[in-house]
Amino acid sequence: MNDTLKAARLDLALIRPYMRNICFTMAIPVAFAAINRSLVTGVSFAMCFIAMTAGYTFSVSEKSSMDRLYGILPISKKNLVLGRYLYTCSMGLLAFMFSIIVHPIVLRALGTIVQPADICLAAILGILMFTLYTVFQLPGYYKFGSINGRIFMYIPIVGFLAILLFVSELNITNNPVIAALAGNPIAAIIATMLVCVIAYLLSITVSVKIIRSKEV
Amino acid sequence: MDNYLEVSNLSKTFPGFQLQNISFSLPKGYIMGLIGPNGSGKTTTIKLILNMLKRDSGEVKLMGLDNISDEKTVKSNLGVVFDSNYLCEEWTVAQAEAAVSVFYKNWDKKKFSGLIKRFHIASAKKIKELSKGMQMKLMVACAFSYDAKLLILDEPTGGLDPVSRDELLEILAEYIEDGEHGVLFSTHITADLERAADYITYISYGELFFSGSKDEFVDMFRIVKGGRGELASDLDGKLIGARKFSTGFEALIKSEDLKLFGHLDVEPATIDDIVVFTNREGD
Numbered sequence: 001m002n003d004t005l006k007a008a009r010l011d012l013a014l015i016r017p018y019m020r021n022i023c024f025t026m027a028i029p030v031a032f033a034a035i036n037r038s039l040v041t042g043v044s045f046a047m048c049f050i051a052m053t054a055g056y057t058f059s060v061s062e063k064s065s066m067d068r069l070y071g072i073l074p075i076s077k078k079n080l081v082l083g084r085y086l087y088t089c090s091m092g093l094l095a096f097m098f099s100i101i102v103h104p105i106v107l108r109a110l111g112t113i114v115q116p117a118d119i120c121l122a123a124i125l126g127i128l129m130f131t132l133y134t135v136f137q138l139p140g141y142y143k144f145g146s147i148n149g150r151i152f153m154y155i156p157i158v159g160f161l162a163i164l165l166f167v168s169e170l171n172i173t174n175n176p177v178i179a180a181l182a183g184n185p186i187a188a189i190i191a192t193m194l195v196c197v198i199a200y201l202l203s204i205t206v207s208v209k210i211i212r213s214k215e216v
Numbered sequence: 217m218d219n220y221l222e223v224s225n226l227s228k229t230f231p232g233f234q235l236q237n238i239s240f241s242l243p244k245g246y247i248m249g250l251i252g253p254n255g256s257g258k259t260t261t262i263k264l265i266l267n268m269l270k271r272d273s274g275e276v277k278l279m280g281l282d283n284i285s286d287e288k289t290v291k292s293n294l295g296v297v298f299d300s301n302y303l304c305e306e307w308t309v310a311q312a313e314a315a316v317s318v319f320y321k322n323w324d325k326k327k328f329s330g331l332i333k334r335f336h337i338a339s340a341k342k343i344k345e346l347s348k349g350m351q352m353k354l355m356v357a358c359a360f361s362y363d364a365k366l367l368i369l370d371e372p373t374g375g376l377d378p379v380s381r382d383e384l385l386e387i388l389a390e391y392i393e394d395g396e397h398g399v400l401f402s403t404h405i406t407a408d409l410e411r412a413a414d415y416i417t418y419i420s421y422g423e424l425f426f427s428g429s430k431d432e433f434v435d436m437f438r439i440v441k442g443g444r445g446e447l448a449s450d451l452d453g454k455l456i457g458a459r460k461f462s463t464g465f466e467a468l469i470k471s472e473d474l475k476l477f478g479h480l481d482v483e484p485a486t487i488d489d490i491v492v493f494t495n496r497e498g499d
Binding site for chain 2: 008009010013014016017060061063064065066067068069071072073075076139145215216
């Protein structure tokens, strides 16, 4: 097994005792989607909530002083960081898959018809938001730890509110770039992917630099 | 390769503390005790060996390999037991095995379950529910399950009762029996070393005081005892450390100065005596 996968598996083992809480967290955005009759709202909330659990691995490992375990395992610091990003993205992907499948079913049951364009928009927004939150959260947790860096847990909420404000105040839908992307779903998907990959590469570089300079 | 651990001129500076030019080597098949009072630099030395701290200068070789450039290979053959648990407290013993074993190619599941039975560790229990002694044994079981060539223990006996300490020393003695393993054992409970160690490395206030065989270390010193007024003032300077009472004194001297103290009672020094008196610096 690849070292990054091993590290991601270790992170998964860390949060296993808290998996029930995380699953419960995923049920709440279903209610948001149902109340607002909006897939975009539901998926955005789901990605916001799952991003808020990104600090769990840091909290659990800090609580058990696991820095010492990481210090003795035969794995590089870079792979440990890559594993944590892989784990975080996998959790985001699971939350995304769950919400993009379950929310339309719930909305349909309530009589709201979800168009393919709504699904496309919700998917793009959800992935972008999750990326935006986690690329700042993870280096923050690496730098300050989960206790001193608990403020990073609230990035998704602040980010969500900021995005709402940004969309309504700046009338973003009239922006020519946004309008062009809205008219071309394939270009929008490619642009989203590109933004996510670049953001994660930068975030990983910063995190690796932080962890390499840290002494246990 | 005769030495499993070679530390050369290792230095590290923190605000208010400096570890200076520490050098020692541990041949395979032996147990080395790393001793010194609290804050002397034992844990810093171990963390530098494990590359958990960045050294300012010096070199560390484990099983002939550099501890930084060959870190992965080195750590695959290295077992470490700290003074407290480093596994996730919420894991059961079985979950801990599942999480850690994937990192070691030669992890032996049968050996692990055998050790868990032998150490009487309840595998269904969460780690936080195990006693400190059991947690320590679990860390030892992990290290033995991938046949770590070198075992590094940092104050493992600190919070253990005498029975658990005795068991640990027995386990270590068995571990080095085949001559293919080595142990570096940091402790300030020197009674453990009197029994188990072959070599001693003594660090005092960040500086290397001694590194060599235990017998050589103990033979270097003697304890002298006498009544009030029995110690001539010109001999005062020959005392490495002394404890003075209203009725007399006891002091640590170098064995080479023994003939100067022929008129006094002389006793062999224990490791504990040496550590205590060398840190008293004469009263």
